[in-house]
Structures are given as C-alpha cells and as structure tokens.
Amino acid sequence: MQANRPAAPADRQPIIRELGRADYETVFADMRAFTDARTPDTPDELWIVEHPPVFTLGLGADRGHLLSGPGVPAHDVPVVQTDRGGEVTYHGPGQVVIYLLMDLRRNKPGGKLYARQFVHKIEQAVIDVLAAYNLAGERVEGAPGIYIAEGPQSNAHAGAKIAALGLKVRGNGCTYHGVSLNVAMDLSPFTWINPCGYSGLATVDMRTMGVEAPLAGVQQALAGALVRHLTAPVPEAQTASAAVPDAATINSN
Numbered sequence: 001m002q003a004n005r006p007a008a009p010a011d012r013q014p015i016i017r018e019l020g021r022a023d024y025e026t027v028f029a030d031m032r033a034f035t036d037a038r039t040p041d042t043p044d045e046l047w048i049v050e051h052p053p054v055f056t057l058g059l060g061a062d063r064g065h066l067l068s069g070p071g072v073p074a075h076d077v078p079v080v081q082t083d084r085g086g087e088v089t090y091h092g093p094g095q096v097v098i099y100l101l102m103d104l105r106r107n108k109p110g111g112k113l114y115a116r117q118f119v120h121k122i123e124q125a126v127i128d129v130l131a132a133y134n135l136a137g138e139r140v141e142g143a144p145g146i147y148i149a150e151g152p153q154s155n156a157h158a159g160a161k162i163a164a165l166g167l168k169v170r171g172n173g174c175t176y177h178g179v180s181l182n183v184a185m186d187l188s189p190f191t192w193i194n195p196c197g198y199s200g201l202a203t204v205d206m207r208t209m210g211v212e213a214p215l216a217g218v219q220q221a222l223a224g225a226l227v228r229h230l231t232a233p234v235p236e237a238q239t240a241s242a243a244v245p246d247a248a249t250i251n252s253n
Helices: 024-037 115-132 188-192 215-230
Strands: 015-021 045-050 054-057 079-081 088-091 095-101 146-148 161-169 175-182 248-250
Touching: 015 215, 024 045, 024 079, 024 095, 024 175, 045 215, 095 215, 115 146, 115 161, 115 175, 115 215, 175 215
Parallel strands: 015 045, 054 079
Antiparallel strands: 045 095, 054 088, 095 175, 146 161, 161 175, 161 248
C-alpha cells in the first residue's frame, strides 16, 4: 500500500516554467517523463508554451472529426495521438497553452484537491482572465471548456468557444496536459475539424472579440490566475463523487 503523501507546505507555490515555442510531441514526452519520475516531494509545475500548428487527439477520439473534402484545403498540420481526455483540438501560434503537472492527492490548505474541483478551478481561472480584458466567459453544461457569454461585448459571438482543457489523471493522482486560451490566432484550422467533437462549433480568439493583447501578457495573467485558484483553500465539504478516480482522462477539450 502506498504511504500517505506528506503535507505540502501551505506556502508552496507551483513552479512556473516558460518553454517558449516548442514542438508538441517533445513537450508531450517531457510531461510523461516528468510525471513518471516525480515523487511525493516533487513540487507541482505549470508549463507555459506556444505550439507550432498541430492537431491532437484524445485517448478515445474519433478520427472522423478530422475533416476532409470541400472546404478543407490540403495541409501539412501533423496529427498527434495523446492520452488526455476529449476529442480533437488544434494548437497553434497565438494561443496560450499551460500544462498542469500537479499532484491532486497531496494535502492542500484545507484538504485534498479533487478532480472535479480541479477542473472547476481551471475554468474559473480562464473566466477571471477574460473578465480582466472585459470579456465575459461562461461554462456550458455538458460541453466542457469556456464559451463567450451573451452580453454587450459578445459581438454576435455568444456561444463560441474560446478556451479548451483536456487532462490526464494517473492512478497516483498526478496530472498532466492542461488548458488552452485563444488569443490571436489563425482560426481557420479549427474549421478543418469538429472542435472537441462538435460539428459546426464556432471558435473565436480574443482578437476576434476586439481585444489586442500581447501573448506574453495573457500567458502571465492565466498562469497567475491558475496559481491563485489552485492554491486557494479547499472547502471542507467534500463528496465521494468528487474523488480522484484510480485513473482518469478528463474529457474537457
């Protein structure tokens, strides 16, 4: 039986690493290697990265969501099979990607962090960052991710997806993969797939919504919001349904 993890110091913050622009497959391999090697004392880390164009597939993704035929030009965007949850998504220049290498079973201030709470905190961090740029984001029941909310700033884009997340939770409670937020991208590759498995799902970025923001600034804003939410005290009331499963892919892209 695995020994209980020692309580992490209350003031321990995740280490933030800035990887610049990096190939997806290299970072994917590095995430797995980091998680393989970590111990109960390994600090949590957030990796900030921007990827060259790539389509990634979740563990149970349907390749039929990679479109072809009329309206889809010939392209050389690679397709990478991953072990995260969810279907197909696109990463490319102008998008903030932050990978969360966390230990959910390590004691946190106020208790352990459970998978469902983990997802909620990530989503709230994105919503907070959008609000800082005067954009309203919201969750949509049954369709994970963050969407543009109806309102005076929606500019006819209400319901369009602006952020996605997909995670892997190993049996020891350690996570990798993470969250992406569209800032100033070439959005056309999203029309070459059914984003996250939804046919016709509109995808937007902050620039489409009228916000011109340096990518580095949004990267730092989202990393800061994630640290704030992920290190905040966990409410005492916990439910068994929120517990970390023995192994999970979280289908939230």
